[in-house]
Amino acid sequence: MTRTNKGFISLCISLLTLVLIFNGCEDPGSVGNNFIEEPVVVYDTLSLDNVTSENYSGYSGNFGFTAIGSYSDQTFGDIEAMSLMKPIREPSIPDSLGIDGNNFSFKLELQLDSTNTYGDTLSVSEFSIYEVTSLWRGNSHRIDTDVTYDNTTEIGSFTIGQEKNIIVNLDDAWKDKYATYLNNEDANADSLYRYEFLGLVIVPTGNTNKISFPRNDSRFLILTEDQSDTVAVSLSSFAYNLDRSNVNQSPTNTSLHSTIEELMKINFPLAQIRENHQSSNILRADLVLYEDTNTLSSSLPVNHSRPNVNFVSLSFGVSSDEVYEYQIRQPNFTGSRVSDGPYFKADITTYLNNILYGQEERDEMVIGIGSNSGIIRSTLLHNESASTELRPKLIITSIVNEDN
Known part of the structure; x- marks a missing residue:
């Protein structure tokens, strides 16, 4: 017998031994993971109807740009x-x-x-x-x-x-x-x-x-x-x-300007959130804001442009120094434009958890695109007067067990 054949036979014997060992270790009574409780992901969508607007005169000096x-x-x-x-x-x-x-x-x-x-x-x-x-x-x-x-x-x-x-x-x-x-x-x-x-x-x-x-x-x-x-x-x-x-704006829309001439204010229903989700295992909470892309695109002629808006800022409502808070100071949360849809989405999970399990009583969130760059930017968001599917929404993602 050649040296090569001897080596091949030795390898086969070793592999066969390993297979027998693993088969011997397998529990003959095992039925896989069928008895493990698998969590179910639940999505709860809350339409936010208490929406108003705020108006201020923003700062415009000593920024990165002037106009x-x-x-x-x-x-x-x-x-x-x-x-x-x-x-x-x-x-x-x-x-x-x-x-x-x-x-x-x-x-x-x-x-x-x-x-x-x-x-x-x-x-x-x-x-x-x-x-x-x-x-x-x-x-x-x-x-x-x-x-x-x-x-x-x-x-x-x-x-x-x-x-x-x-x-x-x-x-x-x-x-x-x-x-x-x-x-x-x-x-x-x-x-x-x-x-x-x-x-x-x-x-x-x-x-x-x-x-x-x-x-x-x-x-x-x-x-x-x-x-x-x-x-x-x-x-x-x-x-x-x-x-x-001479602003031409539909009552179903709210404008956002980097100069904070107009902002959107949302009042969250804290009592309703606590009642519906006090025992929920929250994975994530997202605020979704729909942009009126049809109006924005149809009102812009060929070779005309507006500076892009890719983010919105979310700040808790304040009663003093509003211009500084909403334009200059870092927001509490940031919403990003979603590439596959005409909307902005902001992760506000920490806010929701503080409502449910902490002492959070702030119910006002101000939405804007306040900026200290000096570039003039504007966009349109659907508000509480828009059709139901386009209104601001709070989407709460949680998990429950199948036997619950």
Whole structure:
């Protein structure tokens, strides 16, 4: 017999021995897992009918972006945004450039967001620049803060087509005014600059049909007399005002705006939840909010766009500092857009468990898309007046045993 055959026979004997061992260990009375209680997953859907809306004026200053332009949105109304900007007083100017007094030219460079345009993306928008005549502060500025400006003297003008970088020549008289503060070495120079030099405002004019978003790295430019050298002058403060009118909205919908002009408020029926689920073994609780995608898409012409909304924020209702809570502060929960359906879904399991097994008594949840980015975003949610299948819903997933 060859060495190979001997090895093969040895392997077969070993495998046969293992099979006999396992067969000998098997319990002849075993009938598998038929006597194990298998849990059953139960889905309980609660339609939420106590839904109202809230309205506030959001912050709009010193964010990542500001806004300029106007657009007539068939759903969200006629929107106009004007932006305020102010340069820092003391930019770093090398002595070697020989800039002294007002022997320089002054320009404004706008860096526009390359991913977001609100409105007709192929249109050309027109703007005029004027001097602001009222005091404003970026950190506390809101979209409806009262702003005055001198519209009798234009400081500059420009248009925006498809370009993402705009450089605007500014009027020499305004540059000379800035130079007096630039060269002021008095102890109170900063205070005088803060309260007397109020910056400029960019106002949409003409047939503007889109809103663009300058980034916070936009800046002013000081150029030497021969235009050979440039000094960047950062923004000390910037903000925008937003005016919205002629909104065309169905009573079955609630708008959500990043500027928190409108929010949805849901009152949860705590007593009903406790009565129905006090003994439930909760796996998950989801708040489902349906978006009116038909209206959103049908009201947007070809080559027109709105900045996307992929998340909604869920915050417990508060009675003070609402604007800060709903726009700036981190929400209690976040809902994400579901890719295979026209709705947002938020996991609020901890909230439900606290209702059932804790001391949770807060029944108000405010839904929004509050944002401190500065980009203007809006969407539509079906509310309590919509058909039953489209109303906000609480879906509770729990398990029960088959013999219960």
